[in-house]
Amino acid sequence: MNNLKFDFTVDKTNNSVLITREFHAELPLVWDAFTKPEILDQWWAPKPLASKTKTMDFKIGGRRFYAMILPDGQEHWGIQAFAFISPKNHIKWVSSFTDKDENINTEMPSSNWELNFSEQDGKTKVSIVIKHKTLADIERLIQMGFKEGFTMTLNFLEELLTKKI
């Protein structure tokens, strides 16, 4: 579709997932897309999932409380707690799973996210590092990611099958 850079690697020794992507847009717009709930909700959930931000206080010490909604209406709630913000440059947050009342589920692994934004030649590059505490946490998320991913795949399959008939 385009020649925008996209890297996705897993660093098993550091329990980290590294993602880099370029966008054909100026930095302030990309920054807004990551930090304004009304824009974020339009792309954060890969279809057919939907993202719904209930509250978002984008400042150090603030948090985003949001749900990922499965096609069957099931809601999975979580928070991003903002630990550091340097406008149009750098964000750090801690991601945790919660119940629908914003209570953190301590049995589920949390992860530390670090995002860097930079602009060059009219393109904006976003680098994301997602660091987990232990390899066991990654294993756990693999199961969940599997669940989410597999459910999605199944729904896509269903959509495809329905269209063909």
Next chain:
Amino acid sequence: MRRDIFQAVADPTRRAIIVLLALQAMTPNAIAEHFDTTRQAVSKHLRILTECELIKQEHQGREIYYSLEIDKMKEIDKWLEQFRKIWETRFNQLDNLLSTIKKNRK
């Protein structure tokens, strides 16, 4: 006739069972509690999933536990590919959104 994976996942109840078992091994009774259908109907779904080797039975004392066939379903590289695709989809959505926003500004 050997059943295939597409047949296994063609049914919404069976998909829901897979999602349940992705989190933990469960007894047939515990699985059945999640559904409004009869115990027999759930048993039938479990049988089909077992025949497809998507789930397996394990005896623990007198109880039977069903769990996902981890080797078959949770292969890390496959998952990573899946995970990568999630991000790819996400970013493609953002690309479209960014170009829409830029257009609307003009």
